[in-house]
Amino acid sequence: MSRLVVVSNRVAPIDESKQTAGGLAVAVLAALKKSGGIWFGWSGTVLDTDASPTEPSLHQVGKLTYATQDLCRRDWDEYYNGFANQTLWPLFHYRPGLLSVSRRTMEGYDRVNAIFATGLAPLLRPDDMVWVHDYHLIPFARNLRDKGLGQRMGFFLHTPFPAPELLVVVPNHRDLVRDLCAYDLVGFHTEVDLRCFANYIRYEAGGEVEPLGPGQGMLIRAFGRQLLARAFPISIDTPALESVARTAARSRHAERLRESLVGRRLIIGVDRLDYSKGLPQRFEAFEQLLVSFPEHCNRVSFLQIAPPTREDVPEYVSIRRALSELAGRINGNFAEFDWVPIRYLNKSFGQRVLAGFYRLAHVGLVTPLRDGMNLVAKEYVACQDPEDPGVLVLSEFAGAAHELPEAMIVNPFDSEGVADALQRALTMPLEERRERHAAMLKTLRANSIGHWRESYVDALTRAPYA
Numbered sequence: 001m002s003r004l005v006v007v008s009n010r011v012a013p014i015d016e017s018k019q020t021a022g023g024l025a026v027a028v029l030a031a032l033k034k035s036g037g038i039w040f041g042w043s044g045t046v047l048d049t050d051a052s053p054t055e056p057s058l059h060q061v062g063k064l065t066y067a068t069q070d071l072c073r074r075d076w077d078e079y080y081n082g083f084a085n086q087t088l089w090p091l092f093h094y095r096p097g098l099l100s101v102s103r104r105t106m107e108g109y110d111r112v113n114a115i116f117a118t119g120l121a122p123l124l125r126p127d128d129m130v131w132v133h134d135y136h137l138i139p140f141a142r143n144l145r146d147k148g149l150g151q152r153m154g155f156f157l158h159t160p161f162p163a164p165e166l167l168v169v170v171p172n173h174r175d176l177v178r179d180l181c182a183y184d185l186v187g188f189h190t191e192v193d194l195r196c197f198a199n200y201i202r203y204e205a206g207g208e209v210e211p212l213g214p215g216q217g218m219l220i221r222a223f224g225r226q227l228l229a230r231a232f233p234i235s236i237d238t239p240a241l242e243s244v245a246r247t248a249a250r251s252r253h254a255e256r257l258r259e260s261l262v263g264r265r266l267i268i269g270v271d272r273l274d275y276s277k278g279l280p281q282r283f284e285a286f287e288q289l290l291v292s293f294p295e296h297c298n299r300v301s302f303l304q305i306a307p308p309t310r311e312d313v314p315e316y317v318s319i320r321r322a323l324s325e326l327a328g329r330i331n332g333n334f335a336e337f338d339w340v341p342i343r344y345l346n347k348s349f350g351q352r353v354l355a356g357f358y359r360l361a362h363v364g365l366v367t368p369l370r371d372g373m374n375l376v377a378k379e380y381v382a383c384q385d386p387e388d389p390g391v392l393v394l395s396e397f398a399g400a401a402h403e404l405p406e407a408m409i410v411n412p413f414d415s416e417g418v419a420d421a422l423q424r425a426l427t428m429p430l431e432e433r434r435e436r437h438a439a440m441l442k443t444l445r446a447n448s449i450g451h452w453r454e455s456y457v458d459a460l461t462r463a464p465y466a
């Protein structure tokens with residue numbers, strides 16, 4: 001059997017007791033634990049040197065070899081903070097107004113992709129399968145191919161893929177799509193992302209698209225290559241989480257949370273503090289709930305866990321400031337001497353603690369303005385007590401909404417609509433809660449993280465598609 005070599009910018013901490021707040025690392029770790037192989041990526045360390053090292057450090061953990069490389073400050077700044085998170089991230093999340101474009105960061109992005117490819121190349125065996133993840137590393141395969149490497153190479157995009165009309169805003173859009181075509185397999189979360197990619201190939205790149213039937217993806221012919229593009233919705237380790245959640249509700253943290261509520265209902269949100277997650281609109285929706293349905297005052301608490309992320313990017317500094325002000329204003333207006341409506345925490349928690357919190361919460365509030373998938377939505381469902389489940393309120397613009405139509409689907413820009421959905425969720429009869437939850441859990445059991453990994457790897461095993 002071929003060895004699996006996974007490449008991603010973010011690698012889960014080698015020390016498993018450390019927390020990682022980000023779906024890619026959580027999901028890839030769950031997927032790789034079983035198969036083993038190599039996980040290559042950025043170490044998380046930024047060096048005050050003039051150049052980045054070109055060789056990775058190796059750490060063996062069970063069947064898995066971590067191969068990680070440090071980056072010097074300039075490379076990290078131009079590649080990660082710059083082109084990846086100030087150009088591609090806002091563009092792929094439909095926020096061209098937040099985009100900044102510069103030749104300097106584009107060059108830094110290409111330079112780091114070349115450095116990483118140079119680091120990985122000597123570790124590769126001829127029959128390895130290389131699976132590259134996310135927008136940081138689009139040019140990675142082309143860099144390996146330029147070195148004469150012919151291994152099967154696949155790419156998976158964890159964010160949305162934008163409509164072509166939006167993608168063309170970035171000056172090197174053609175290079176990016178040409179580089180995607182250097183892979184044998186390109187995976188997306190949803191059929192909508194896949195369609196956007198196919199439309200670029202058809203209408204911007206002058207390539208050909210051959211649909212292969214429902215759920216089977218499309219053959220792409222462009223830039224002198226033929227490859228498969230297909231949707232593979234990512235998931236969670238459903239049975240493991242179900243089992244953790246059964247006991248986590250009795251953990252010390254969960255007990256403390258339960259006691260602090262003194263019988264009040266709980267709404268929970270868990271998100272990196274990212275502008276894509278729609279947190280200001282969510283806070284306003286909760287405020288609207290208190291205005292429209294004042295019977296919830298002093299009866300409902302909203303716990304928002306929001307660990308800071310990408311703190312060197314100016315837009316993330318602004319959103320953090322704006323949210324603190326908003327939470328302060330809402331709490332100032334509505335709080336009683338014995339009740340604070342929004343418990344807003346800028347810190348992260350481990351998966352076990354979160355499982356206990358989800359289990360206690362009557363409503364999971366997941367309202368991103370755009371999100372590739374959103375694993376928190378799935379985790380919330382898996383952690384409910386099937387006999388007395390909470391209600392998931394879910395943005396129609398999260399990839400997860402395509403698989404979980406039994407959630408209460410909302411438009412996150414419409415704060416009044418979200419407030420109405422919260423009211424319905426808080427007053428929903430037990431029978432309806434059970435029915436909605438059972439349908440969602442069935443979906444999550446059928447498409448667990450193992451299924452995602454296996455279906456992607458199976459498709460990559462069949463490459464090349466030429």
Ligand SMILES: O=P(O)(O)OC[C@H]1O[C@H](O[C@H]2O[C@H](CO)[C@@H](O)[C@H](O)[C@H]2O)[C@H](O)[C@@H](O)[C@@H]1O
Pocket residue numbers: 010021022023024025027134135158159234309310371372373374375
């Ligand atoms: O690595 P960071 O810059 O700290 O950011 C964390 C991750 O955020 C994004 O996650 C995405 O992947 C999830 C799993 O597929 C998906 O559910 C979610 O919708 C995405 O936002 C990013 O794409 C990752 O590269 C980051 O590691």
Ligand SMILES: O=c1ccn([C@@H]2O[C@H](COP(=O)(O)OP(=O)(O)O)[C@@H](O)[C@H]2O)c(=O)[nH]1
Pocket residue numbers: 019020021022023024026270271272305307347348349350351354373374375376377379
């Ligand atoms: O304090 C936290 C906050 C989040 N997460 C995890 O980070 C992931 C977030 O993934 P999601 O797909 O929802 O969004 P992303 O952050 O990747 O955009 C989920 O597995 C969460 O359980 C965590 O472990 N601790």
